[in-house]
Every structure is written in structure tokens, then in C-alpha cells.
Amino acid sequence: MLQRSNRLMRTMFWCGLVSAASAAPALAADVTGDWLVKDGTAIIRIADCDGAMWGVVAWEKIPGGRDTKNPDATKKNRPFLAMPILISMKPGEEKGEWEGHVYNAKDGKTYESKIHLARPDALEIEGCVLGFLCGGEIWTRVTSLPPGPATATAGTAKGAPAKRADKAQPKAPAKSTAKTTGFANSPAAAENDPVGDVCLLPDVARGTH
Structure with missing residues (x-):
């Protein structure tokens, strides 16, 4: 026995x-979640939308930025907040790698890009993003957005430029996270979150930049 x-x-x-x-x-x-860019000027939220990874601006250090360099005249007044940066990224040839495009608001152009986890809380990006990334950069996972005025509403990202946000720093990365869709395992997706579900944003739903 x-x-x-x-x-x-x-x-x-x-x-x-x-x-x-x-x-x-x-x-x-799991690359989904909220990621603080290297220079701390923005947080990009990455979500799995029907098998493709999309990343949008979830927070700006200085609110009210506009997509003035966009070659599409109808989008020149588009807010940076909730704007797609990582576009329709699909699984790459290497395990854990995602390939797609990044939109660079600095020059209004779209570039090929790859992303993969360097560590569970560190995301390596290759490409050009918002002018502060050309070549490669490491982003750091965060568990919440810094406090500050909401400059857009979930799913619309429209409205007048907001006042300057607080300079509070994002919270340290979580020990581990569980993969979800849309909110991308982000505790920041709460009542004070101006972006919300990435997959429901019009620019993402339409598959445009």
C-alpha cells in the first residue's frame, strides 16, 4: 500500500x-501588456487582436500630441493617444518573434519591424517609432498608467488636447501576467484608463494606421 x-x-x-x-x-x-518606452515619454499598450499584435499609445508624458506628419490629410489632427504604433504583427520565423510594421509619427512613415521578449519584463523592438526609436530599443513592462487627466475616451480617442499630465512614474512591472485579449493583461484598464480595449479602437478594428 x-x-x-x-x-x-x-x-x-x-x-x-x-x-x-x-x-x-x-x-x-507573452508580449501583450503595457510597455514604457526607453526615454519614458510614452507607454505603448500591446494586445492580441484576432491573432495579430497591435500596439497603441496608452499614455503620453506630455498630453495633446497630434499626428501632424501623417500623409493622409484626414488624419493630421489625430491624437497621439490611442494611435496605433505597432501594426498587425504576426508570428515570425523565430520562436517568440512577431513581425509587422511600426508607424513613426515623427515623419509620418511606416516601417517594417520585429518584436520579441528579451526578458519577461523587457521587450526588444526593431524599427522606428515616434522618432525616438530607430534601430533597436528595449521597453519595460509596467502594471499601471501614471495618474493624469484623461485625454481620450475608449474606442474614440477624440477630443481637445488636455492639460499637462502628472510626472508620476509608472508602477514597477508585475512578477508574472496572464495573457488576455484587448486589455492585454493591463491592470491600467480601469475607470481612469483613457484607452481601454485596444481591439475596439476604430483604427485597430479597421486595420489601418
Whole structure:
């Protein structure tokens, strides 16, 4: 009886190890969430929208930016807040890598880009984003948006430029996160969150930049 019990315990132990090993790559490769860019001027929220990764501006250090360099005249007054930056990124050739495009508001152009996790709380980007990224950069995962005035409403991202936001720093990255869709495992998606569900934003839903 004791031997049978020991065998059962060993079986359960090894099954647990296999399950943990299987789950680890999925968690480790999860690029969704809120990411603070290297110079701290913006937070980009990445979400899985129907199998493609989209990243939008979820927070600006200086609110009220506009997409004045966009070659599309109808978008020149588009707010930076909730604007797509990482566009329709699909799984790449390398495991854990996503390939797609980035929109650079500095020159109004779109560039090819790749993203992957350097560490669970560090995202490596290749491409040009908002003028502060050309080549490669590491973004840091955050668990909340800094306090400040809401400059857009979820799903619309319209409205007049807002006052300057507080200079509070984002909270430190979480120990681990669970993958979700739209809000992209972001605790920032709450009542004070001006962006909300990435996948419901018109520019993302239309698949445009």
C-alpha cells in the first residue's frame, strides 16, 4: 500500500513538472501588456487582436500630441493617444518573434519591424517609432498608467488636447501576467484608463494606421 502511494506521488510530481514546463514558454513569450518606452515619454499598450499584435499609445508624458506628419490629410489632427504604433504583427520565423510594421509619427512613415521578449519584463523592438526609436530599443513592462487627466475616451480617442499630465512614474512591472485579449493583461484598464480595449479602437478594428 505504501509503495503504491509512493508511486502515485512520484507520478503526480512528474506530471506537475511537465505541465509547468509546457506553460512556461507561453507565459515567457507573452508580449501583450503595457510597455514604457526607453526615454519614458510614452507607454505603448500591446494586445492580441484576432491573432495579430497591435500596439497603441496608452499614455503620453506630455498630453495633446497630434499626428501632424501623417500623409493622409484626414488624419493630421489625430491624437497621439490611442494611435496605433505597432501594426498587425504576426508570428515570425523565430520562436517568440512577431513581425509587422511600426508607424513613426515623427515623419509620418511606416516601417517594417520585429518584436520579441528579451526578458519577461523587457521587450526588444526593431524599427522606428515616434522618432525616438530607430534601430533597436528595449521597453519595460509596467502594471499601471501614471495618474493624469484623461485625454481620450475608449474606442474614440477624440477630443481637445488636455492639460499637462502628472510626472508620476509608472508602477514597477508585475512578477508574472496572464495573457488576455484587448486589455492585454493591463491592470491600467480601469475607470481612469483613457484607452481601454485596444481591439475596439476604430483604427485597430479597421486595420489601418
